[in-house]
Amino acid sequence: MFLISRCFRLSRCLLGFRRGVSEFTPSGHRTLVAIDFDKTIVEQDSYLAVSELLPTRQRKELQDLIPKCGWLSFISRVLQALHGEHKVNSASVGLRVRSLRAVPGMLRVVRRLARNQEVDLCIVSDSNSFFIGEWLQAYSIECLFAGGVFTNPACVQRSGEVLVLPYQEQTDCNLCPSNLCKGSVLEELSCSGRYERVIYVGDSCNDLCAMKRLQEKDVACIRRGFELHEKMAAHGQELACSVHTWRDGHELEELLMPKIVA
Ligand SMILES: [Mg+2]
Ligand SMILES: [Zn+2]
CATH class of the missing domain: 3.40.50.1000 (HAD superfamily/HAD-like)
Known part of the structure; x- marks a missing residue:
């Protein structure tokens, strides 16, 4: 809370x-x-789709953590890396989600x-x-x-x-x-x-x-x-x-x- x-x-x-x-x-x-x-x-899967905004190698490293850390931890790390390392903001993340069929x-x-x-x-x-x-x-x-x-x-x-x-x-x-x-x-x-x-x-x-x-x-x-x-x-x-x-x-x-x- x-x-x-x-x-x-x-x-x-x-x-x-x-x-x-x-x-x-x-x-x-x-x-x-x-x-x-x-x-x-x-x-x-929306989390995997957003993770595709990361470079392939980094995305795969984070995906490997899913069985141990879970999906919530995975997407948190993805969003953190996108913003902190690659300067991808919420608008770009939103656009990626909006493009899902x-x-x-x-x-x-x-x-x-x-x-x-x-x-x-x-x-x-x-x-x-x-x-x-x-x-x-x-x-x-x-x-x-x-x-x-x-x-x-x-x-x-x-x-x-x-x-x-x-x-x-x-x-x-x-x-x-x-x-x-x-x-x-x-x-x-x-x-x-x-x-x-x-x-x-x-x-x-x-x-x-x-x-x-x-x-x-x-x-x-x-x-x-x-x-x-x-x-x-x-x-x-x-x-x-x-x-x-x-x-x-x-x-x-x-x-x-x-x-x-x-
Ligand atoms: Mg489902
Ligand atoms: Zn249950």
């Missing part, structure tokens, strides 16, 4: 890291569609889902509020995620360096990194009483933690051909919800629109 308040004092906060939720009237009939960001909304059909399905009065969309991501905010602004869709954006808070310091902080410090869940347990976010949202049903869309193993918190009436949508899909033979029985697979936004649209209308 100390770090977060210090960051906010020093810097301009770009996107609330837990915004939205308290603004909505409780209703027992709403559906929450919770969506991961990297490789689910955008094709690439959407998964085909994803913008369309997100816009269609958001038009439904009974649906709230939210993002649950181990990226950060600066990257996600930049990308959503590039497509003018930041207002569609009325359910909130649950991610690591980030801010731009006066110097122009982007600083990313942990969403939380947790030791309860070993499926997730210490800075963000997606399952705990989902549990809090499910227990809020706002939603009759939760649909969760994701591609990787920390999405599994969120999906494990879903109940029978809920739906997990796993991206085919990606990390989590490959592990479903081993983990499928751990899920109480119904499970579907999708490859792109077009398939997701076909899958979800009848469920939302029904």
